[in-house]
Amino acid sequence: MIVSPQSMPFAEPLALQSGASIRGYSLAYETSGTLNADKSNAVLICHALNASHHVAGVYEGQPDSEGWWDTMIGPGKPVDTDRFFVIGVNNLGSCFGSTGPMHVNPDTGKVYGADFPVVTVEDWVNAQARLLDRLGIQALAAVMGGSLGGMQAMSWALQYPQRVRHAVVVASAPNLTAENIAFNEVARRAIVTDPDFHGGHFYEHGVIPKRGLRIARMIGHITYLSDDVMNEKFGRQLRGAVAGAAREGYQYTTQDIEFQIESYLRYQGGKFSDYFDANTYLLITRALDYFDPALRHNGNLAQALAAATAKFLLVSFTTDWRFAPRRSREIVKALLDNRRDVSYAEIDAPHGHDAFLLEDPRYIGLVRSYFDRIGKEAPR
Amino acid sequence: MIVSPQSMPFAEPLALQSGASIRGYSLAYETSGTLNADKSNAVLICHALNASHHVAGVYEGQPDSEGWWDTMIGPGKPVDTDRFFVIGVNNLGSCFGSTGPMHVNPDTGKVYGADFPVVTVEDWVNAQARLLDRLGIQALAAVMGGSLGGMQAMSWALQYPQRVRHAVVVASAPNLTAENIAFNEVARRAIVTDPDFHGGHFYEHGVIPKRGLRIARMIGHITYLSDDVMNEKFGRQLRGAVAGAAREGYQYTTQDIEFQIESYLRYQGGKFSDYFDANTYLLITRALDYFDPALRHNGNLAQALAAATAKFLLVSFTTDWRFAPRRSREIVKALLDNRRDVSYAEIDAPHGHDAFLLEDPRYIGLVRSYFDRIGKEAPR
Numbered sequence: 001m002i003v004s005p006q007s008m009p010f011a012e013p014l015a016l017q018s019g020a021s022i023r024g025y026s027l028a029y030e031t032s033g034t035l036n037a038d039k040s041n042a043v044l045i046c047h048a049l050n051a052s053h054h055v056a057g058v059y060e061g062q063p064d065s066e067g068w069w070d071t072m073i074g075p076g077k078p079v080d081t082d083r084f085f086v087i088g089v090n091n092l093g094s095c096f097g098s099t100g101p102m103h104v105n106p107d108t109g110k111v112y113g114a115d116f117p118v119v120t121v122e123d124w125v126n127a128q129a130r131l132l133d134r135l136g137i138q139a140l141a142a143v144m145g146g147s148l149g150g151m152q153a154m155s156w157a158l159q160y161p162q163r164v165r166h167a168v169v170v171a172s173a174p175n176l177t178a179e180n181i182a183f184n185e186v187a188r189r190a191i192v193t194d195p196d197f198h199g200g201h202f203y204e205h206g207v208i209p210k211r212g213l214r215i216a217r218m219i220g221h222i223t224y225l226s227d228d229v230m231n232e233k234f235g236r237q238l239r240g241a242v243a244g245a246a247r248e249g250y251q252y253t254t255q256d257i258e259f260q261i262e263s264y265l266r267y268q269g270g271k272f273s274d275y276f277d278a279n280t281y282l283l284i285t286r287a288l289d290y291f292d293p294a295l296r297h298n299g300n301l302a303q304a305l306a307a308a309t310a311k312f313l314l315v316s317f318t319t320d321w322r323f324a325p326r327r328s329r330e331i332v333k334a335l336l337d338n339r340r341d342v343s344y345a346e347i348d349a350p351h352g353h354d355a356f357l358l359e360d361p362r363y364i365g366l367v368r369s370y371f372d373r374i375g376k377e378a379p380r
Numbered sequence: 381m382i383v384s385p386q387s388m389p390f391a392e393p394l395a396l397q398s399g400a401s402i403r404g405y406s407l408a409y410e411t412s413g414t415l416n417a418d419k420s421n422a423v424l425i426c427h428a429l430n431a432s433h434h435v436a437g438v439y440e441g442q443p444d445s446e447g448w449w450d451t452m453i454g455p456g457k458p459v460d461t462d463r464f465f466v467i468g469v470n471n472l473g474s475c476f477g478s479t480g481p482m483h484v485n486p487d488t489g490k491v492y493g494a495d496f497p498v499v500t501v502e503d504w505v506n507a508q509a510r511l512l513d514r515l516g517i518q519a520l521a522a523v524m525g526g527s528l529g530g531m532q533a534m535s536w537a538l539q540y541p542q543r544v545r546h547a548v549v550v551a552s553a554p555n556l557t558a559e560n561i562a563f564n565e566v567a568r569r570a571i572v573t574d575p576d577f578h579g580g581h582f583y584e585h586g587v588i589p590k591r592g593l594r595i596a597r598m599i600g601h602i603t604y605l606s607d608d609v610m611n612e613k614f615g616r617q618l619r620g621a622v623a624g625a626a627r628e629g630y631q632y633t634t635q636d637i638e639f640q641i642e643s644y645l646r647y648q649g650g651k652f653s654d655y656f657d658a659n660t661y662l663l664i665t666r667a668l669d670y671f672d673p674a675l676r677h678n679g680n681l682a683q684a685l686a687a688a689t690a691k692f693l694l695v696s697f698t699t700d701w702r703f704a705p706r707r708s709r710e711i712v713k714a715l716l717d718n719r720r721d722v723s724y725a726e727i728d729a730p731h732g733h734d735a736f737l738l739e740d741p742r743y744i745g746l747v748r749s750y751f752d753r754i755g756k757e758a759p760r
Contacts, residue, residue: 211574
């Protein structure tokens with residue numbers, strides 16, 4: 001499936017939750033499949049930290065450019081583009097095409113940098129809703145996302161209950177725990193205290209806070225994987241160990257790579273620091289921290305979710321310690337307290353939080369049958 | 381109880397596991413209690429990353445200078461200094477009095493810095509054994525430690541089986557998992573890539589890689605606590621929240637402190653960076669990474685522990701995800717496979733890895749009764 005990115009400009013200001021507003025921005029998006037005559041087959045895919053509007057398919061002439069959820073979305077796939085019109089959108093403040101910190105603020109004529117307004121999950125949903133208005137789509141057959149993307153799917157059902165028939169929330173949570181916030185904060189501190197960050201205005205200095213970005217990504221990677229899968233993939237294997245050599249081959253070094261897991265993390269950190277924007281990292285982790293629909297309801301999630309009328313599918317993974325199954329169960333319980341239509345699956349997968357991006361047959365099969373059901377339903 | 385630090389110089393070289401050796405070093409140590417006539421009541425306490433020879437009591441005129449295991453050690457306490465002669469020793473390469481990276485290498489006349497030799501748990505045990513030789517102590521009634529200190533206690537029983545009657549191993553593991561190594565590596569990278577690290581020779585530049593040390597300590601703190609205790613202590617509480625104010629008081633900031641957990645971590649990181657040595661951090665985390673007594677036995681821990689003839693007490697804490705109970709159980713099983721005398725307790729405590737330093741009554745009571753037993757035993 002060949003796809004191509006598009007860009008939608010928005011001149012009019014968007015009011016943000018913080019009280020600030022942003023104008024003259026654009027959103028990068030991609031669509032696949034065909035919108036049907038009554039415009040009832042649209043599915044919106046929301047992305048997490050390190051992803052974009054490029055959810056599925058490849059770009060012309062770039063066979064290795066598969067979208068980040070290509071296992072899930074495409075012709076004949078669980079979210080079947082022969083049946084659904086799938087929209088991927090890059091969020092405001094990201095660094096993959098939509099307006100973000102590296103762009104010029106029309107109010108000042110200067111690059112935003114650290115002055116890019118703080119955006120929340122709710123703000124992203126409002127911006128996505130405006131994009132749907134432009135595309136002439138009143139209601140979504142489904143909104144779907146994993147992790148931070150799942151928070152957006154949940155928020156859609158709360159902010160625009162009449163526009164969402166189904167919300168598919170994978171490996172997500174009703175808010176972050178103190179430990180989740182703590183990991184985000186360490187990553188942010190690594191970036192902000194990198195001397196190349198320059199208070200977030202590094203663009204004008206011609207440098208990039210790569211040291212901080214590398215550390216941030218290494219921390220992230222640890223939390224995406226389970227202890228088990230790390231032991232299985234890397235264990236205590238030495239980098240220098242070659243077939244036939246003695247197992248005990250320590251180099252006794254404090255700064256060089258000794259274990260394979262170190263090599264893996266350094267590689268992942270280095271790659272990430274080559275393409276990800278430091279200010280975007282701060283913005284997106286803060287959107288995670290701030291998300292908390294129960295906050296305005298004295299912490300009562302059931303009360304908060306009363307506004308949602310969509311049908312829900314929730315999926316969690318047993319070894320995901322970042323967004324553990326019990327967090328998904330909190331959402332399930334709050335929806336059931338409101339007598340909503342909820343399906344929930346806890347997949348016994350070894351891969352930790354990363355499992356939501358992987359091709360587990362039970363998980364894939366479950367999403368397939370859920371979207372079959374959506375496809376057969378009459379639009380309300 | 382008033383204690384005072386002492387220092388023991390060692391002129392003769394100590395051969396290290398890496399093949400290197402170190403000479404002209406000294407060890408800082410403290411003792412409390414009285415060595416009995418047959419020298420059979422000595423207890424050696426081994427420390428973990430951020431601790432020292434100052435295990436218990438206070439320094440003259442400094443009432444707030446309690447040792448790091450003062451809850452456990454002292455007159456009438458579980459490790460009763462009215463009965464036992466307790467020795468605390470600061471390890472080689474540490475930064476609290478023993479020879480370390482900030483001292484002068486007698487071979488070069490220069491400060492060691494990053495050239496301080498890599499030291500292992502086994503090297504520390506050898507150095508501690510030499511100290512005992514000097515003190516005229518042939519055999520220990522017990523060697524005891526938590527976390528990395530527990531690894532030393534275990535290693536004592538393997539390296540000097542005839543010199544150890546009891547090994548008390550708390551919140552420890554037979555080696556690090558890939559995830560443990562991963563956290564150590566991220567912390568090390570934060571330090572090493574801090575521009576003020578200067579390849580480990582920052583002393584001569586008059587700077588300290590505080591940015592890296594802060595990040596390292598923040599990561600450490602997250603792994604010392606349980607998710608539960610973090611939620612209980614901090615939850616999603618806002619720093620700016622004041623009594624009576626609306627609960628929703630976000631400031632919408634990416635760089636300033638918003639949540640209490642952020643404030644706590646920044647404070648802990650800052651405090652640590654004021655006193656801990658960056659090269660010591662690298663050395664001690666590497667000693668953790670390298671410890672793996674089963675390595676020379678094709679990963680067979682039972683075979684590795686066959687050399688140990690001491691009696692063992694192992695303690696783990698249910699919410700410790702850094703050195704989880706299953707890691708202690710591996711040691712217990714390997715000892716039982718060798719028909720050794722082993723006691724094991726899994727304490728249902730909410731505090732994560734930190735629990736080993738806290739005053740849980742069941743834990744304290746258990747250690748008390750175990751040391752009662754030791755005190756009543758005839759020396760072999």
